[in-house]
Amino acid sequence: MDKQRLAEIAQAIVQPGKGILAADESGGTIKKRFDTIGVASTEESRRAYRDLLFSTEGAEAYISGGILFDETIRQSSHQDTPFVRLLADKGILPGIKVDKGAKPLAGFAGEKITEGLDGLRERMAEYRELGAKFAKWRAVITIGDEIPTRFCLEANARALARYAALCQEAGIVPIVEPEVLMDGRHDISRCRAVTAETLQRVYDALFEHCVYLEGTLLKPNMVISGQDCPQQASAEQVAEATVSCFRQVVPAAVPGIVFLSGGQSSEQATENLNAMNAMGTHPWELSFSYGRALQAHALQAWQGKSDNIAAAQRAFYHRAKCNGAARAGTYSRAMEETAA
Numbered sequence: 001m002d003k004q005r006l007a008e009i010a011q012a013i014v015q016p017g018k019g020i021l022a023a024d025e026s027g028g029t030i031k032k033r034f035d036t037i038g039v040a041s042t043e044e045s046r047r048a049y050r051d052l053l054f055s056t057e058g059a060e061a062y063i064s065g066g067i068l069f070d071e072t073i074r075q076s077s078h079q080d081t082p083f084v085r086l087l088a089d090k091g092i093l094p095g096i097k098v099d100k101g102a103k104p105l106a107g108f109a110g111e112k113i114t115e116g117l118d119g120l121r122e123r124m125a126e127y128r129e130l131g132a133k134f135a136k137w138r139a140v141i142t143i144g145d146e147i148p149t150r151f152c153l154e155a156n157a158r159a160l161a162r163y164a165a166l167c168q169e170a171g172i173v174p175i176v177e178p179e180v181l182m183d184g185r186h187d188i189s190r191c192r193a194v195t196a197e198t199l200q201r202v203y204d205a206l207f208e209h210c211v212y213l214e215g216t217l218l219k220p221n222m223v224i225s226g227q228d229c230p231q232q233a234s235a236e237q238v239a240e241a242t243v244s245c246f247r248q249v250v251p252a253a254v255p256g257i258v259f260l261s262g263g264q265s266s267e268q269a270t271e272n273l274n275a276m277n278a279m280g281t282h283p284w285e286l287s288f289s290y291g292r293a294l295q296a297h298a299l300q301a302w303q304g305k306s307d308n309i310a311a312a313q314r315a316f317y318h319r320a321k322c323n324g325a326a327r328a329g330t331y332s333r334a335m336e337e338t339a340a
């Protein structure tokens with residue numbers, strides 16, 4: 001294992017002012033997104049949509065990495081440039097989603113386990129050949145009356161650790177993503193307790209699997225109120241709860257934390273990240289790896305029409321720029337008014 005190379009890649013992804021575009025929606029998820037704008041999900045419509053995101057001029061000032069889906073890593077731009085090369089030429093590191101999705105955990109109603117470990121070593125070797133520098137595996141933890149169970153947390157933590165070890169064996173930086181869902185009426189303190197326990201199990205498992213933490217990144221949820229909780233925490237409360245929770249359970253050897261947006265509005269996700277970075281310096285870089293929060297406005301602007309590509313690119317560029325500012329704690333709502 002070339003530890004130094006892994007650490008360099010991880011650090012490049014969380015370099016100041018930049019974060020990750022998560023554009024690795026699976027077939028089912030991208031269909032759900034396209035349904036909201038009435039566009040059929042076909043190989044060509046998916047290609048055209050990712051093309052507009054990756055071809056956005058200047059976005060590389062704020063985007064250090066792009067996560068692709070298996071289909072996308074094999075596709076090319078309208079000018080026939082393979083997406084991997086298009087990104088690499090802009091200095092954006094290509095990444096790949098390697099899990100095969102979260103499935104019901106047998107025997108544990110309402111809980112999920114992420115699949116995809118079988119054959120992963122061979123798939124990793126191929127993705128490396130295709131140019132992937134980092135990978136992602138998402139575990140899903142649901143909050144409910146009696147859940148998550150300890151068994152579910154441990155099963156998912158072990159799968160994340162086995163994935164991470166295989167990534168590093170292949171010279172690929174693992175993004176370790178345990179997502180505690182924001183669905184539900186629970187309050188922010190319940191989210192904090194579940195997030196802390198989840199992360200503790202994940203770092204126990206990573207330690208046991210001899211994963212080199214300096215060559216990893218963490219992609220977690222923020223500590224926030226449940227979506228249907230009547231009492232919604234402010235950005236400052238979210239920032240305080242998230243940072244203080246993570247200080248207790250995320251080792252300082254981890255170079256960066258790249259948050260998912262998880263269903264927050266685009267502006268809220270930016271505001272929360274900004275509030276964390278405005279608190280001062282932390283043991284790790286605090287960055288973003290947003291899917292919906294970077295893409296939602298662009299998707300709405302696009303509507304599947306080539307005439308709208310420029311408007312969609314402006315919308316994507318604007319969100320990338322706002323989140324770039326949030327990396328330094330210098331974002332403000334005024335930036336939204338100056339939107340193109």
Ligand code: 13P
Pocket residue numbers: 022138177260261262263289290291292293
């Ligand atoms: P969201 O930011 O839309 O949650 O997507 C991030 C992601 O990659 C989830 O796995």
